[in-house]
Amino acid sequence: MASDKPPVRFDSDNPEWMEEDFAKARPAVDVLPADVLAAFGRKRGRPKGTTSSTKSPVTIRVDNDVLDRFRSSGRGWQSRMNETLRGAVATDHSLIAAARGQGIGARFAQVQA
Structure with missing residues (x-):
């Protein structure tokens, strides 16, 4: 029965690494110009180990059209979304309380009117 995998071809210019090769290996930053x-x-x-950030990772559910609008604005869309939320909270301090009570959509519609 023939194998579906192609035969292994060994390349003498690029041999398989052995334990000694891995032990001698150095990070690229140490050896490349x-x-x-x-x-x-x-x-x-x-960056790994960043503890000075004032931001917290969260998971939220956002309407697809809202998410598409921010993503379509290109790189940095998360920062723009954060700034938009910051502006909304700064405009009306009762937004957080409203979100608990009647839903932020209804309260935000009142603010916009």
């Missing part, structure tokens, strides 16, 4: 490292671009996401 700065211009080569710069070509890789910056790392994405939050």
Whole structure:
């Protein structure tokens, strides 16, 4: 019975790494020139171990049209959403209380009217 996998081809220019190879390996920042490292671009996401942030990760449910509108604005949409929420809270301090009682949509409609 023939295998569905192609046969393994060994490349003498690029041999399989052994334990000794892994032990001798060094991080790219230690061995590559700065211009080569710069070509890789910056790392994405939050830096590891950042504890000085005043923000908290949360999970919320947002209407699809609202989410699409922010995402369509490009990079930094989360920050723009945060600024929009900050502006809404600064405009009307009762928004948080209203969200508990009658729903933020109804209260926000009153504020906009």
